[in-house]
Each structure stands twice: as structure tokens, then as C-alpha cells.
Amino acid sequence: MVKVHVSLSTKPYDVTIGPGVRHELGAILEATSVGYQSCVVVTSKELRAQSWFDVDHDDDVTVIEVPEGERAKTFGSLASLCEQFAALQLSRRDVIVAVGGGALTDVAGFAAAVYLRGISVIHIPTTLVGQVDAAIGGKTAINLPSGKNLVGAFHQPVAVLCDSEILESLPDRERQSGFGEVAKCWLLEDRRASALASASLDDLILLSVNLKARIVATDEFExxxxxxxxxxxxxxxxxxxxxxxxxxxxxxxxxxxxxxxxxxxxxxxxxxxxxxxxxxxxxxxxxxxxxxxxxxxxxxxxxxxxxxxxxxxxxxxxxxxxxxxxxxxxxxxxxxxxxxxxxxxxxxxx
Ligand SMILES: NC(=O)c1ccc[n+]([C@@H]2O[C@H](COP(=O)([O-])OP(=O)(O)OC[C@H]3O[C@@H](n4cnc5c(N)ncnc54)[C@H](O)[C@@H]3O)[C@@H](O)[C@H]2O)c1
Ligand SMILES: [Zn+2]
CATH class of the missing domain: 1.20.1090.10 (Dehydroquinate synthase-like - alpha domain)
Structure with missing residues (x-):
């Protein structure tokens, strides 16, 4: 397990990387100095059915489902999430845990940014794109019919858990898409192709997260x-x-x-x-x-x-x-x- 620190002046946080790190969630919730009252998980029905999905075994955890992929990035999903947060009487002392790909962490992150003008969110990205890019850096958004990501906010998570075990169920094409971003990071870091043969998936995630964390820390608002x-x-x-x-x-x-x-x-x-x-x-x-x-x-x-x-x-x-x-x-x-x-x-x- 490795931690990458995103050193933002106002709201620094850690990205924890490694197989099985989703199990760190409990420790993170307990370790926060504020002490969260309750935790609400936002995910999709399909992801909830995966064998690695185990946060709902705890009776105290409420799980809210949104549609798969881009279909989640709508005003409809945003309104539904905020309504459900309100029905659960979530306060600023509570925390949202987003478990999903980039689309899901984008909409759950945006709901967390605007509900009560901002409550805490922890991301557990379940795609390679999410782990190396979408879940880190605080950009959240939904789509409009006239374009993608046109409505959103900057809202940094309080923690990110990048668990490579979760990626085992990822369809090949989604993994391939993630490799496009990983290749970009490898090249931005000026690395040689010959060094790739000895790099594990966790090494590639770490390199990408390190790069993104470093750049976000110097330019939080793009x-x-x-x-x-x-x-x-x-x-x-x-x-x-x-x-x-x-x-x-x-x-x-x-x-x-x-x-x-x-x-x-x-x-x-x-x-x-x-x-x-x-x-x-x-x-x-x-x-x-x-x-x-x-x-x-x-x-x-x-x-x-x-x-x-x-x-x-x-x-x-x-x-x-x-x-x-x-x-x-x-x-x-x-x-x-x-x-x-x-x-x-x-x-x-x-
Ligand atoms: N906020 C940012 O900085 C940022 C950066 C990059 C991309 N994005 C956004 O992220 C989205 C793309 O994210 P994505 O590539 O992760 O795709 P995605 O979130 O659409 O997920 C792709 C599909 O994979 C499924 N899936 C996810 N995890 C799985 C798993 N572990 N096992 C099996 N199936 C799984 C999803 O349910 C979905 O059907 C876009 O909306 C893009 O705009 C945001
Ligand atoms: Zn990209």
C-alpha cells in the first residue's frame, strides 16, 4: 500500500494505492479529526453486484444507486441524489462515498459539492480512468444535451482509495481506455518504452497518480x-x-x-x-x-x-x-x- 499526498493548501488529502485498499475506508472514516456521523455510499446496481463490493455488509451504511456510466451525469441524477441526501437528513458532518467509474465519481462529487453548499466525499474509483485521472483533482461535472461536463464545480475529495483488485472485473475495453491515460502520463514523465516491461499495474497507477497529484497541487483550479x-x-x-x-x-x-x-x-x-x-x-x-x-x-x-x-x-x-x-x-x-x-x-x- 502506498500513499500519495495531494498537497493543496486548503484541503490536502491522500490517495491510497494498492490491492485491497478499499478495506481502509473504515480506518479513514475513524481517523478524521471531525468524526463523521454517518456515511452514504453512492454506486450503481451493477457495481453493487460485483464480488469486491463489500461496504454494504455494514448495517450502518446506506447505499444509493445511480444509473451506469454517462447516464448518471444528468440533472435528474443530481436532483435524485440531493433529494435522497435530504431525506436521510445528511448534514455537513456526514460523508458521501462514491464507488464507481469516472462518470459516477463526477456526479456524486458534484452532488457533494452542491448539497448544503458542500459536504465531504471519499472516492473509491472502480475503473482505471477513475483511478489515474477522474477521481483525483476535484473536478466534478454533469453533462448538458449541448455538451459534456458543461455544468460542474471544483470539489476536492477528503480521500481517494485506488484498489487494483477492483479492476479485475473491468471489461477489456474500459481497461484499454484507462491505458490511454496511463500512456499519456508515462510520456509526460518522459519515460522510455523499454522500462514498461518491468512495471506492474500498481506501478503504472502510482506513476499516473503522482503526476496528477503534483500538477493539481500547483494549479488546483486549472x-x-x-x-x-x-x-x-x-x-x-x-x-x-x-x-x-x-x-x-x-x-x-x-x-x-x-x-x-x-x-x-x-x-x-x-x-x-x-x-x-x-x-x-x-x-x-x-x-x-x-x-x-x-x-x-x-x-x-x-x-x-x-x-x-x-x-x-x-x-x-x-x-x-x-x-x-x-x-x-x-x-x-x-x-x-x-x-x-x-x-x-x-x-x-x-
Ligand atoms: N473529473 C475529472 O477530472 C475527469 C477526468 C477524466 C474523465 N472524467 C469523466 O469520467 C467519465 C469516464 O469514466 P470511465 O472511463 O471511468 O467510465 P464510466 O464511469 O462510464 O464507466 C464505464 C463502465 O464501466 C463499468 N464499470 C466501472 N467499474 C467497473 C468494474 N470495476 N468492473 C466492471 N465494470 C465496471 C461502469 O459501470 C460503466 O458501465 C467521463 O464522464 C469523463 O468525463 C472526469
Ligand atoms: Zn483524458
Missing amino acids: SGERALLNYGHTLAHALEVLALAHDPDLLRHGEAVGIGLGFAVRLAHALGRVDELVVANHDEVLAFFKLSLEVPKEFSTSDIIAAMGHDKKAHHDLTFVLPGVNGFEVVRGVNHELVVRVLEEYREAR
Whole structure:
């Protein structure tokens, strides 16, 4: 078991990583100086049926269910959660425990952020995406029909438990999606592909959590350095927007990130920022995680470029996080023609 400290000035907390760490929940609840009165678990029916789900064996624990995946990230679920919190007469001395993937911790975290103007939340992320990304850093959100994550709040958890045993029941495609984010972290940490063979899943989770914790601690509200975590995401977000309109099942987020990472390093190379060895290392890392570099044939290059310009994090310009001699940087106003050329070459090479 390893603890990573997220050293925020106002509300620091620990992310505990390792097989079986979900069993630390009781100790964490007891150890808090405030002393929580009661604990309410938010999860889904399907996750509650998993063999590792054992928090409800304690009679004092109330379990609230929300729908699976993105279907939980609605105003309807938010209202239902807050109504149930109120019916249970939860006060600011109580704690919500969110047990689920990124979608679930996003909506449960948001409900915890707004109910009574903020009550404590502990995340037990059950997907790899949740363990290395969504559950850490305090971003919470629900979706609107006009876009994902458009309504939300920053609300830091009081603790996060990343239990690799829970990931054993994860479907392959969800694991694969998580590896897209893990590959991003490995590359942001400037690690060689050759070192991957000796890394365990817990090592990979630890590396990713360490990186995210370090960046979140320097930029809690995403006004600067936190943007570096969007490496590979300019193309990924564009592909996801197009996939949503076409076939929502076409791409998982991490799969899109994998494609975006392979593209971003080629763009950096075309801009003279990195040499071919860096491109080759990216390709090896992505291949290790079995991430495809294939941009879906359904989308034209011009539609992709248009979607990139509308990425809310791109400020209506072509902005990329790119490696270079000074490390990773946010590069704004990248030449459109160059982006088109590199993207076309990237697609033709597959
Ligand atoms: N807040 C953030 O900083 C942040 C960061 C990244 C992603 N996100 C959000 O996270 C969401 C994606 O999260 P995700 O990739 O974890 O997917 P998800 O939460 O949609 O879960 C995917 C599916 O896997 C199932 N599942 C979860 N854990 C399981 C387990 N252990 N065994 C079997 N099945 C399991 C879920 O029930 C669901 O059907 C998106 O909504 C995204 O916007 C948020
Ligand atoms: Zn991501």
C-alpha cells in the first residue's frame, strides 16, 4: 500500500494505492479529526453486484444507486441524489462515498459539492480512468444535451482509495481506455518504452497518480500547468465530438487519447521541437498498451480540424500541448496548414 499526498493548501488529502485498499475506508472514516456521523455510499446496481463490493455488509451504511456510466451525469441524477441526501437528513458532518467509474465519481462529487453548499466525499474509483485521472483533482461535472461536463464545480475529495483488485472485473475495453491515460502520463514523465516491461499495474497507477497529484497541487483550479494533462487531447476531444454525433460507441476517451498522442508527437516533430527518437518512443509506448493510432475513417480531415477549433479548452484556436526542448508546453496558434498536412500524413501511414 502506498500513499500519495495531494498537497493543496486548503484541503490536502491522500490517495491510497494498492490491492485491497478499499478495506481502509473504515480506518479513514475513524481517523478524521471531525468524526463523521454517518456515511452514504453512492454506486450503481451493477457495481453493487460485483464480488469486491463489500461496504454494504455494514448495517450502518446506506447505499444509493445511480444509473451506469454517462447516464448518471444528468440533472435528474443530481436532483435524485440531493433529494435522497435530504431525506436521510445528511448534514455537513456526514460523508458521501462514491464507488464507481469516472462518470459516477463526477456526479456524486458534484452532488457533494452542491448539497448544503458542500459536504465531504471519499472516492473509491472502480475503473482505471477513475483511478489515474477522474477521481483525483476535484473536478466534478454533469453533462448538458449541448455538451459534456458543461455544468460542474471544483470539489476536492477528503480521500481517494485506488484498489487494483477492483479492476479485475473491468471489461477489456474500459481497461484499454484507462491505458490511454496511463500512456499519456508515462510520456509526460518522459519515460522510455523499454522500462514498461518491468512495471506492474500498481506501478503504472502510482506513476499516473503522482503526476496528477503534483500538477493539481500547483494549479488546483486549472489556470495554468494543469493544461499539460491535456497532452494528446486536442485531437482526442475533436474525435470524441465527431464520434458522439456518429456512433457514441465508436471511441472510448482513452482510445481517442492514444490516437491524439501519436498525432501530437508528430506535430511536435514537424515543428522541429523533438527528434525522431521521441516519435519512436511514443509509438513503442502506445504499441505496448495496444493502443491504435488509426483515426476513424468515418471522419474527414476537414471535419476533424473544424472540431479541434471548437474544443472548449482550445479557445477557438489550434492549441496543443507539445513536447520540446523545454519539456511539455501549451503551444497556441499552431499553423492550420501544418496541422492538416501532419494529420493527413498520420492517417495515410496507417
Ligand atoms: N473529473 C475529472 O477530472 C475527469 C477526468 C477524466 C474523465 N472524467 C469523466 O469520467 C467519465 C469516464 O469514466 P470511465 O472511463 O471511468 O467510465 P464510466 O464511469 O462510464 O464507466 C464505464 C463502465 O464501466 C463499468 N464499470 C466501472 N467499474 C467497473 C468494474 N470495476 N468492473 C466492471 N465494470 C465496471 C461502469 O459501470 C460503466 O458501465 C467521463 O464522464 C469523463 O468525463 C472526469
Ligand atoms: Zn483524458
